[in-house]
Amino acid sequence: MEGKINLLDMTIEELQSMLTVDMGQPKFRAKQVFQWLGRGIWDIDEMTDISKPLREQMKKVACIGNLKTLKKLTSGIDNTIKYLFELNDGNVIESVLMKYKHGLSICISSQVGCRMGCGFCASTGIGFVRNLTTGELLGQVLSIQNDIGQRISNIVIMGIGEPFDNYDNIIKFLKIVHMPEGLDIGYRRITISTAGLVPEIIKLSKEDMPVNLSISLHAPNDNIRRKIMPVNKKYSIDKLIEACKIYTGATKRRITFEYIMISRLNDSRENAVELADRIRGMLCHINLIPMNDIEGSDFTRSSKHRIEEFKKVLELNGIETTVRRKLGEDINAACGQLRRKTIE
Numbered sequence: 001m002e003g004k005i006n007l008l009d010m011t012i013e014e015l016q017s018m019l020t021v022d023m024g025q026p027k028f029r030a031k032q033v034f035q036w037l038g039r040g041i042w043d044i045d046e047m048t049d050i051s052k053p054l055r056e057q058m059k060k061v062a063c064i065g066n067l068k069t070l071k072k073l074t075s076g077i078d079n080t081i082k083y084l085f086e087l088n089d090g091n092v093i094e095s096v097l098m099k100y101k102h103g104l105s106i107c108i109s110s111q112v113g114c115r116m117g118c119g120f121c122a123s124t125g126i127g128f129v130r131n132l133t134t135g136e137l138l139g140q141v142l143s144i145q146n147d148i149g150q151r152i153s154n155i156v157i158m159g160i161g162e163p164f165d166n167y168d169n170i171i172k173f174l175k176i177v178h179m180p181e182g183l184d185i186g187y188r189r190i191t192i193s194t195a196g197l198v199p200e201i202i203k204l205s206k207e208d209m210p211v212n213l214s215i216s217l218h219a220p221n222d223n224i225r226r227k228i229m230p231v232n233k234k235y236s237i238d239k240l241i242e243a244c245k246i247y248t249g250a251t252k253r254r255i256t257f258e259y260i261m262i263s264r265l266n267d268s269r270e271n272a273v274e275l276a277d278r279i280r281g282m283l284c285h286i287n288l289i290p291m292n293d294i295e296g297s298d299f300t301r302s303s304k305h306r307i308e309e310f311k312k313v314l315e316l317n318g319i320e321t322t323v324r325r326k327l328g329e330d331i332n333a334a335c336g337q338l339r340r341k342t343i344e
Contacts, residue, residue, distance in 0.1 A: 111161025
């Protein structure tokens, strides 16, 4: 694979350029190749409606980048499945398959490691290595679809990494999975989670991609948020909220504010009132997340009673609020528990 083009990195327009300009083929060949890639094949020779001479020509310069499944863990609680994938360069990432009544959702990673340094996340301790390519993003979806023999209906970019720190590859990935000739997954079935990179939120509002945007807020004020999210030193909550309003105004899509419930830090009644005052009137809802156990963390989960009281205050202030259902906690596949690691 070294030195060759990964076909999964290419849009249909890029495939068309390679096949017509470089190989003298008609334009419709690009659509054929793109459709084969969307079916999850890993070998160019599986493209049976492409002539053998063209397949041989393609193999000289291109390949289909596969992900190696190092480990697969299935939750005994809710059948959530966590995949440990090895990339071509030996780096490791994690992806999670979640089963809901409405279909199958996959949570994918966007980077090897993460720069954000959030205090409640397992990815913080592993450092940042590199961005994932478009093909590596797509490969997570295709690998899991092939493994389970079923179609993924929803994609959540909420695994290891900060998606907006890998903005260009994420946008390219969204275009590829959205295309009818490919995976044909609608933008409204895709969710991007960000720690709050303000310029990229505004940039996404102009992309004409009405995806669901999930904001890792986790605090009602800058003082608390700075303690757990270093990104707040660069982008204050006021700047973040303003960017969110720009996004909802442009897309008419409701934003989700994720809020990790950390005992005695951000879970008081006063915190709930302050949060409600800050976001009242916005096109949004709050998703309260009971903090999951993270090795080496000094933070602990809020009590069930405190979470319910927090929720009640928000709802009394007219803020639609849910408490996230915990999936895959017994296999470290729940929110904040993903980390790049080797087989134990």
